[in-house]
Amino acid sequence: MDDDGLPTLAVWKFASCDGCQLTLLDCEDELLAVAGRVRIAHFLEASRAVLPGPYDVSLVEGSITTPEDAERIQRVRQMSRTLVTIGACATAGGVQALRNFADVDEFTSVVYAQPRYVSTLATSTPIAAHVDVDYELHGCPIDRRQLLEVITALLVGRKPNIPAHSVCFECKQRHAVCVVVAHGTPCLGPVTHAGCGALCPAHQRGCYGCFGPMESPNAAAEAGLLRATGMSEADIVRAYRTFNAAAPAFVELSRVTVGPPPAAGPGEVETERR
16 A cells, blocks of 8 residues: 555556556546545656556556566566456467467568568466466457456455356347347357357347456367358358457367368468467
């Protein structure tokens, strides 16, 4: 706590798009109420003013993609009494973890004129792969209601209520018609972590898996469900390798539950599975 007896909050950015930090700023009226109960000591997205640590709560956005960030997250952990990762990048490597299935040197040689000046790791990994994490908020971006729940809970000294069930549960709560049953629409809802309020299915679109894998997803059942909607094996692999590409459960789902992709047709490039 600071000299006024207020708990201190720090917000940190690693490899990410800043969308989850913007979710905090978008809380607007709720953020003003929280600001009266906490001292925002480090939040470069909002202010250049920085107070020295240690910090009672640190919110960490982004994945680890450089040697420098691998060292910096260790310092952040040492300065933080409670560390909460926010968003798909911090919890599952983010969309940049697609590099994990390919050759990063080849990517840099194509994108950069002088790749020898680029210092990067071969993989994009979640924060939990480097330091102990107290709580995780999933999503791309995170849900503002879950964020406020975590901050409020930590302020009053109770355990945050973070759901572990699937998006299908939220569909039932909203009385939304199942898009798979009603329309044959491919949907990752049965294996995806709740938190979005079933946003896409409520608008007759299949879940894209933004919130990453739920606890103990039924891999075989979901693979069969996606095949029944007409998805090819290669499309199923791609469905899992998006926002949460490095989430272990999604990596396992794409490797184990999906058989070898069909041979490429004339003029097509065969999708490689690793």
